Amino acid sequence: MNLLLVEDDLELARSVIGGFRDQHDDIDHAGDGASGLRMASSGAYQVVILDRMLPHMDGLTVVKRMRSLSIMTPVIYLTTMGGIDDRVHGLEAGGDDYLVKPFAFVELLARVRVLARRPAIAQDAATRLRVGAIEMDLVARSAQRGGKALELLPQEFRLLEYLMRNANRVVTRKMLLEKVWDMHFDPHTSVVESHISRLRAKLNEYADTELIQTVRGTGYKLLAPP
Amino acid sequence: MRRHSVSSYRFLNTRVLKTESFRLAALFAVLFLGFAAVLFTAVFLIVDDMQTQELLTTIDADLNTVRNGYLKEGVPEAIEVVQQRLGVSDKAPARRPESYVLLQGPNRVKLAGNLPVLQPQTGIVSLPAPSDAGSRVDSKPSTVLGKGEFLDAETYLFVGRDTASVAATRARILNAFAWLTAITIILATLGGVFFSVQFLRRLDAITRTCNGIMQGRFDDRIALRGSGDELDRLSQAINSMLDRIAALLDNLRQTSSDVAHDLRTPLTHLRQRLEDARTNSASVADYSSAVTRAIGDTDEILSIFTALLRISQIEAGTRQATFAPFSLSDLLERLFETYLPVAEDHGDTLRRAIEPNVVIHGDAELLLQLFSNLLENAIHHTPSGTVIAIELKAVDALAVASVGDNGPGVSAAEREKVFRRFYRVVSSRSAPGNGLGLALAAAIAALHRTRIELADNHPGLRASLALTI
Numbered sequence: 001m002n003l004l005l006v007e008d009d010l011e012l013a014r015s016v017i018g019g020f021r022d023q024h025d026d027i028d029h030a031g032d033g034a035s036g037l038r039m040a041s042s043g044a045y046q047v048v049i050l051d052r053m054l055p056h057m058d059g060l061t062v063v064k065r066m067r068s069l070s071i072m073t074p075v076i077y078l079t080t081m082g083g084i085d086d087r088v089h090g091l092e093a094g095g096d097d098y099l100v101k102p103f104a105f106v107e108l109l110a111r112v113r114v115l116a117r118r119p120a121i122a123q124d125a126a127t128r129l130r131v132g133a134i135e136m137d138l139v140a141r142s143a144q145r146g147g148k149a150l151e152l153l154p155q156e157f158r159l160l161e162y163l164m165r166n167a168n169r170v171v172t173r174k175m176l177l178e179k180v181w182d183m184h185f186d187p188h189t190s191v192v193e194s195h196i197s198r199l200r201a202k203l204n205e206y207a208d209t210e211l212i213q214t215v216r217g218t219g220y221k222l223l224a225p226p
Numbered sequence: 227m228r229r230h231s232v233s234s235y236r237f238l239n240t241r242v243l244k245t246e247s248f249r250l251a252a253l254f255a256v257l258f259l260g261f262a263a264v265l266f267t268a269v270f271l272i273v274d275d276m277q278t279q280e281l282l283t284t285i286d287a288d289l290n291t292v293r294n295g296y297l298k299e300g301v302p303e304a305i306e307v308v309q310q311r312l313g314v315s316d317k318a319p320a321r322r323p324e325s326y327v328l329l330q331g332p333n334r335v336k337l338a339g340n341l342p343v344l345q346p347q348t349g350i351v352s353l354p355a356p357s358d359a360g361s362r363v364d365s366k367p368s369t370v371l372g373k374g375e376f377l378d379a380e381t382y383l384f385v386g387r388d389t390a391s392v393a394a395t396r397a398r399i400l401n402a403f404a405w406l407t408a409i410t411i412i413l414a415t416l417g418g419v420f421f422s423v424q425f426l427r428r429l430d431a432i433t434r435t436c437n438g439i440m441q442g443r444f445d446d447r448i449a450l451r452g453s454g455d456e457l458d459r460l461s462q463a464i465n466s467m468l469d470r471i472a473a474l475l476d477n478l479r480q481t482s483s484d485v486a487h488d489l490r491t492p493l494t495h496l497r498q499r500l501e502d503a504r505t506n507s508a509s510v511a512d513y514s515s516a517v518t519r520a521i522g523d524t525d526e527i528l529s530i531f532t533a534l535l536r537i538s539q540i541e542a543g544t545r546q547a548t549f550a551p552f553s554l555s556d557l558l559e560r561l562f563e564t565y566l567p568v569a570e571d572h573g574d575t576l577r578r579a580i581e582p583n584v585v586i587h588g589d590a591e592l593l594l595q596l597f598s599n600l601l602e603n604a605i606h607h608t609p610s611g612t613v614i615a616i617e618l619k620a621v622d623a624l625a626v627a628s629v630g631d632n633g634p635g636v637s638a639a640e641r642e643k644v645f646r647r648f649y650r651v652v653s654s655r656s657a658p659g660n661g662l663g664l665a666l667a668a669a670i671a672a673l674h675r676t677r678i679e680l681a682d683n684h685p686g687l688r689a690s691l692a693l694t695i
Contacts, residue, residue, distance in 0.1 A: 083539055084591070085548070101258060102528065155563050181564055185536075185595050186529060188663070189602050194567035 001025040001116050004045040006036030006062065006076065008054055012101075016049070016078075019105045020112075033057025037065050045073050046116040049108070052079035052090065060093040067094040074115040078108070087184065106218045110170045117169065131167040132225045134203070134211070135159065148206045155180065156199050163212065163222035172219035196220060239495040242422040250416030255410055262410070266403045273399065277392045278371070282350070285373050288325065288385040295503050296377045301337065302331055304377065308338040324388045326355075326370050332380035339384075341370075346382040347373050355388060356565075369391075428457050432464065444472050474542060480647070481538045488648050489527060526660070533662040537647070540592065540669040552590045554693065555582045558597065558618050565601050573610030580618040584625045586693045588674050596670040599663040600629040601688050608633030612686075620695060628690035633686045642679040 003020060007013040008031050028045075031034035040048050040062070048066075049201065053060035063075050074096040079086070082100040088096050097111050109180035128157045129136040136143040136157075143150045143160060152160065158180045173192045177183040181191065200212050213221045242248055288311060295307035304617040308327050328339035336343050342625035343358060355368040372386025431448060447468060448461040475586045492677030503634055562578045569576035597616075604614045619626050636644060641651050648661040664678075671678050681688045 084536065085544075086687070088548075102524075153563060155560075181560075182591070183564075183594065183598070184591060185598075186532075187598050187602060189565070189568045190571065191568055192566055194571045195564075196269060197571075198567050 001046050001112070002044060003008075003027040003047050003049060003112065004030065004036070004039055005049045006030045006033065006040075006054060006059070007051045008032060011049070016105070016108065019109065021076075023109065031055075035061045037062045040066055040073060041069055041071055043071055043073065046111050048073050048075045049088070049112065050075050050077055051093070052077050052081050052086075054068055055119065059095075060090065063090075063094045076108075076111055078103070079220070084184075107172050107174060110172045110219060111175060113169050114166050114171065114175070117166070129161065129164045131164045131222060132211070133207070134160070136164060136165060136179050145203055146207055150202050150205075152199075152202060155195060156202065159195055159199055160203075163220065167222045167224040170215050171219050176221070241426055244417055245422040245425055247421040248418040251414050251421065255414030258414075259407055259410055259602050259662075261405055262403065266399060268408075269400050270396065273395055274392065277395060279386045281389070281392070282372055282373070284325075285371075285385050285387055288327065289373060289375065289383065292327070292329070292383055292385070293375075293377060295381075296381070301331070301377075301381060304381070304383070312340055324390075326372065326384075326386040327692040328382075328384040330384070336380075341384065341386070344374070344382075344384060346376065348376065351384070351386070353386070385646075390445075396604065425457070428461075433463060435464075437470065444468075446476065470543075477538055477541045481534055482645050484534055485531075489530060492523060492527045492530065496520055496527065501521060530660050530662065533660060533666055534647070536667050537662065537669045540666070540673050543673060549587050549589055551585050552585070552586050553583065553628065554586045554588075555580050555584045555618060557590060557594060557626060558616055561594065561597050562616050565598075565605070569605055569614060572605050574605060574608065575611075575613045576616070577613065578616040578619040580607060580616065581620055584618055584620050584695065586625050586695055588693060589670075592670045592673065594689070596667045597627070597629065599667045603663060603689075604629055604631040604633070604687070608686075621692075623695050624692045625695050626690060626692045628688055630683045630684040630686060630688035630690075631685060634681060635678060635685055638682075644680070645678070646656070 001020075003025055005013060005016055005050045007016070007029070013029055013031075016161060017029060018026050019209070029037050035046075036050065036054065037057060039045075050059045050062060054062070055197075057065075059077060059079070066073070066075070072158055075094070075098060076097040077090045077095050078099055078101060079090070080101045081090075083115040084199060096115055099108055099111060127137065127139045129138065133146045134143065138161070141154075143152055150160075159176065162176065162179050166172065176192050177187070180226075183191070196212060200210070203211055210222050213223055215221055229393060291311065292304050292307050296304035299626045300339070308329050311327055326339070326341050329337040330339075330340040330343055330346065331337045334343045344353070350369050350371070351374050355370045369389045370386040371389050372384055374382065374384040377383050384388055428451075435446045435448045447465045450458050450461055450465075452458070453574055460516055497515060499520055503513060503520075507513045558578070558580050562576065562580070566576050601614070601616070602610070608614075608631050614629065614631045614632050617626075617630070645664050646661060647665040649665075676692055676694075679690050679692075680689065
């Protein structure tokens with residue numbers, strides 16, 4: 001992947017850059033908003049990782065300028081502004097995801113991977129998804145594995161859909177809470193784990209290959225056959 | 227005494243005269259006087275004109291009488307009429323006469339009358355009254371208004387009347403106007419001062435309260451008169467503002483003391499753990515597990531921190547701006563579906579009785595968190611096998627939502643305390659959570675202008691919340 005990190009905290013920047021280089025990703029760094037915007041304007045990046053409070057030009061302005069220049073590169077904010085409204089404002093300005101500092105690197109990695117895969121223009125035109133033997137009809141709200149229908153509850157359907165859209169990529173518990181359950185807080189219960197185990201049981205009712213892999217300490221991954 | 231009067235004089239001088247009420251009183255006085263001046267001028271002119279007309283009418287009548295005598299029987303008859311008209315004896319009249327007549331022959335020879343000879347003038351003539359005409363010493367110089375005409379080529383007749391009565395009426399009107407002006411000015415000044423002093427006194431009370439607040443007496447409030455006038459309403463608004471500020475200040479104090487005290491404990495643990503690791507770790511595996519646990523501690527500290535900030539942010543009340551209508555029924559259905567497997571995994575039974583299509587005005591994201599917290603409490607703080615029920619009922623204009631369980635419940639004494647930050651019921655200290663869940667829920671309820679009621683569920687605990695539809 002080719003990434004741009006706009007972050008004025010050099011220590012954090014060094015650690016993030018090191019993390020992505022370990023994953024064999026290319027990552028450029030800008031230390032302030034103005035140069036970040038200049039670099040992002042080249043359109044050469046798959047994802048821009050953007051601090052919100054930056055010297056010279058704040059993150060929201062950077063995103064707004066990018067969008068007005070028709071640079072649709074996905075943007076993930078990395079910010080200390082964890083207020084309830086801050087996320088909403090950030091996304092309204094044209095950002096795509098929001099991660100509050102401090103964060104686990106695996107969380108950032110997973111989110112960047114998901115964003116990078118997303119085409120610049122939203123498609124969603126497809127009404128059917130297929131990952132290996134799992135098929136999903138988004139209009140009829142039905143799913144099947146190996147031709148056998150799966151009886152899914154609405155939330156299990158959404159969970160499976162999200163996993164399928166991000167097949168072969170790690171999705172974290174936090175991402176699932178946000179995208180599937182709209183929970184932007186940490187429930188002190190095993191909401192994700194309980195639903196995953198129900199979904200697994202339904203997926204494996206007539207098959208015995210485990211498709212949802214647990215990634216220890218990070219989250220889950222729906223395995224797609226190569 | 228003297229000082230007092232001097233200071234009150236200056237008080238009047240500097241402040242009372244500058245108040246809006248005084249200015250208004252002055253303005254109204256000026257307006258009233260202007261109006262009165264117009265009115266008096268009109269009255270003055272009309273009365274004056276009427277009196278003059280009346281004089282002229284009587285003069286015309288006298289002229290006619292004399293002229294008729296002359297026309298009938300010539301000059302001697304005219305002289306006769308004049309003398310009769312002047313009251314027979316024209317010798318030394320006791321009073322100043324009111325009518326004047328002069329009949330004058332050729333070469334300015336006075337034929338009859340009580341005026342000295344005149345330069346004959348016809349038409350309406352105004353001339354000074356003869357000074358010897360009256361015996362009153364103090365009489366003011368008066369004016370005679372009259373008409374002159376020639377009876378024939380050489381005989382001139384003048385009839386006039388003293389205008390003293392007209393002048394007296396004028397003087398009376400002017401006098402009345404002067405009095406009115408004086409009384410108006412005095413009343414306006416007194417009224418203005420009275421209202422201004424009242425106004426300033428109440429304003430001073432407000433200022434005193436504000437100064438008190440600035441000096442740290444945050445409980446000071448402005449006394450209301452209960453009249454509901456604009457100052458009362460202003461005072462009420464200021465009082466409400468002060469209440470709000472005091473609440474925010476309290477919240478801030480509480481938050482900072484929470485941060486100071488309650489983050490210290492997990493930080494202490496973290497430090498302890500790291501120190502232990504440095505002293506006692508023998509292998510990379512030891513270090514690695516110590517670091518993992520240290521990260522866990524850090525996450526816990528962060529979650530406390532986030533929860534505290536969230537509570538204070540919610541208590542600040544700015545979220546109300548984002549209130550929108552949404553279906554509480556759908557939210558609770560979703561919540562039921564979300565927590566159904568969680569409760570099952572915990573060995574509990576989750577039930578629901580949710581009235582459909584209950585729409586309320588509020589913050590859906592925060593209410594989701596509130597009900598999640600209530601549900602999590604019910605799941606965590608009860609033994610396995612508990613029945614938990616989510617209910618929603620619309621009662622009149624209220625949506626009453628509740629989460630009830632048949633677990634061990636919370637004693638009446640502890641019910642209020644559980645909403646305090648970091649408070650944990652003794653029996654559940656080992657359950658997960660940081661003791662902030664209910665405090666956060668209470669803050670969210672307060673934002674929606676309601677509160678969470680905890681009641682005995684016979685057995686168990688029932689937490690309910692009434693939201694305005």
